[in-house]
Amino acid sequence: MAVTAAVSVVVVTGICRYLGAHVAARLAADDRVGRVVGLDPNEPAAEIQELLGGVEHVRADAASAPTVVAELDAEVVVHLALLTSPEPGGRAAMKEQNVIGTMQLLAACQQAPHLRKLVMRSSTAAYGASFRDPAVFTEDTEPRQVPRGGFARDILDVEGYLRGFRRRRPDVSATVLRFAPFIGSRADTSLTRYFAQPIVPTVFGRDPRLQFLHVDDALEVLHRSVVEDHPGTYNVAGAGVLALSQAIRRAGRLAVPVFEPGLSAAATLAGGLRFGRYGLDQLDLFVHGRVVDTTRLVEEYGFEPRTTAAAFDDFIRGHADGALVTADQLAVAERAILDGIRRVRAVAAKESS
Numbered sequence: 001m002a003v004t005a006a007v008s009v010v011v012v013t014g015i016c017r018y019l020g021a022h023v024a025a026r027l028a029a030d031d032r033v034g035r036v037v038g039l040d041p042n043e044p045a046a047e048i049q050e051l052l053g054g055v056e057h058v059r060a061d062a063a064s065a066p067t068v069v070a071e072l073d074a075e076v077v078v079h080l081a082l083l084t085s086p087e088p089g090g091r092a093a094m095k096e097q098n099v100i101g102t103m104q105l106l107a108a109c110q111q112a113p114h115l116r117k118l119v120m121r122s123s124t125a126a127y128g129a130s131f132r133d134p135a136v137f138t139e140d141t142e143p144r145q146v147p148r149g150g151f152a153r154d155i156l157d158v159e160g161y162l163r164g165f166r167r168r169r170p171d172v173s174a175t176v177l178r179f180a181p182f183i184g185s186r187a188d189t190s191l192t193r194y195f196a197q198p199i200v201p202t203v204f205g206r207d208p209r210l211q212f213l214h215v216d217d218a219l220e221v222l223h224r225s226v227v228e229d230h231p232g233t234y235n236v237a238g239a240g241v242l243a244l245s246q247a248i249r250r251a252g253r254l255a256v257p258v259f260e261p262g263l264s265a266a267a268t269l270a271g272g273l274r275f276g277r278y279g280l281d282q283l284d285l286f287v288h289g290r291v292v293d294t295t296r297l298v299e300e301y302g303f304e305p306r307t308t309a310a311a312f313d314d315f316i317r318g319h320a321d322g323a324l325v326t327a328d329q330l331a332v333a334e335r336a337i338l339d340g341i342r343r344v345r346a347v348a349a350k351e352s353s
Contacts, residue, residue, distance in 0.1 A: 007117075008034040010226060011074045012055075013062070013105065014081030016042040018188065019121070019215070021051045023078060023222045028054030032227050037072055039065065040081070062101035065108035069115075076117040076226055077109055082158070084123070084151050085190050086279065091150050098154040099161075106165045115172055119225045122159060122178045124211075124235060124292050125152040129284035137292045139178070139233045149281030173231040177221060180237035180292065181285075183212040183311045185318025190282060196319045200248050204257040208289025209241040212312055217305035221297070230300055235292040238308035244286065251316050 010027055014020035015038030028036040036054065041061040044052060060068050062081070069077065081101060086094040109115055127137045128147035147153055159176065166174050181191045194200065213236055221236050248255045298304045305311075 006032050006034065007076050007226065009037065009072050009074045010035070010076045010078065011037050011039055011069060011072060012078045012080060013039045013065075014079075015052065015055065015057065016040040016044040016048060017080070018048075018186075019218065019222075020080040021048045022219050023080060024055045025051040025053075026219060026223050027078075027226060028052075030223070030227060035072075037068075037074075039068060062097070062104040065105045066111060069105075069108040069112050073114050074112055075114055076119070077105070077112075077115065078119045078222065078226060079105055080121045080222075082121055082154070084281075086150060094150060095154060098151075099157045102158045103161055106161055109172070110165060110168055115169075117173045117175070117226070117229075118162075118165070119175045119222065120158070120162060120177070121222075122176050122233075123151070123155050124178050124180050124237065124290055125149065125281055126155045126159060126178055127290060127292070128152055129288040129290050131288060133288060133290070135291065137235070137290070139235055139293075139296055147281070148284060149279055151279070151281045173229055175225045175230050176233040177218075177225065178233065178235050178292070179218055180211045180213040180235075180290075180308075182215045182218060183315045184215045185314050187215045187315065192315060192319075194282070195247065195251055195253065195315065198253055200253045200255050202244060202248070202255045202257050203283075203287050204259050206287050207243050207245045208286060209243055209291050210247060210285070210289055210308070211237045211241050211291050212308045212315075213237050214306050214311035214314060217311070220303065221301065221305070224301055224303065228301075232296070232300070234297040234300065235294050236297055236305065237292050237294055238305045238311045239294065240307045240309055241289075241291055242308055242312060244289070247312060250312065251319070 010033055012020055012024040012027070015024045020038065020040070021044065024036050024038050027033045035056065037056045037058055038052065039058050039060055041059055044057070058068055079102065082098050083094045109118055124137070125147065126143065127133070127141060128143035128145060130145050132144040134141060147156070162174060162176060182189055183192060217238070218236065224230070242250070245255065
């Protein structure tokens with residue numbers, strides 16, 4: 001473990017969201033860090049605002065990053081302003097923020113004379129999910145095919161731009177953290193909302209192996225990436241795996257298997273149970289699963305996140321009240337799923353006629 005010198009100015013993007021706000025707050029409370037500046041065009045919600053007492057908030061988006069980063073004379077930039085879901089702004093807005101926003105930020109970092117470190121949030125979605133996948137991905141494994149999901153494709157683009165940045169600024173220490181899906185009692189993601197529902201749609205005939213990361217462990221790794229020197233790319237996940245069926249039973253939920261085309265339709269239609277809308281990123285994960293090797297992280301950081309099972313158990317403790325399934329809820333879910341399958345079959349029959 002290499003400990004870095006004191007940091008005068010850290011810029012954190014995306015501080016109006018959970019991850020960015022907590023990372024900025026932790027850094028502001030660290031004596032090794034001088035000034036913490038949060039870059040976000042939005043106004044934080046009340047519960048987020050309470051965390052940011054020691055953080056300076058600059059209301060600006062990535063397009064303003066060149067001016068902001070230069071004026072602040074930033075030494076470290078932590079880029080967390082990535083959207084994992086197209087809601088509510090749609091896929092175009094998601095790509096604008098993830099890909100174009102990252103390009104603009106990297107352009108700003110390239111021109112920052114005193115920048116010495118860049119820490120970037122990434123995702124294990126970079127490996128995709130397909131039937132050709134290896135049992136375990138290492139950081140050097142290439143995706144076997146181009147991912148279908150928008151977020152995964154964005155991640156591939158973002159990491160590609162970062163590789164170009166590394167070539168242009170070899171003097172800047174760049175850390176890429178490929179996080180497994182977040183879980184925990186306080187996490188609020190499409191995945192936690194999926195498992196929090198009393199009735200969980202699954203893909204018929206599939207029981208993928210899943211790996212999770214407790215959000216508190218993600219915060220710890222991000223913090224260490226700023227106050228210590230760990231250049232390179234790292235998988236960040238909890239050891240061990242849970243099959244989807246194990247996770248559902250562990251949470252006290254009811255699995256409802258549907259054919260793959262019906263899952264998206266059923267999830268969209270089951271608004272009465274707040275299933276939400278699952279995109280191709282989530283659907284492919286529920287079909288194929290994904291497991292990564294974290295040896296490089298544990299050896300380099302001297303830190304091992306809690307296991308996948310332990311992280312999931314903490315999520316269960318925070319959502320124990322959702323384990324009861326009423327007859328009415330079950331009837332609504334069954335009707336929605338069956339309607340979704342019928343619609344998919346009807347479209348398929350019409351196209352084949």
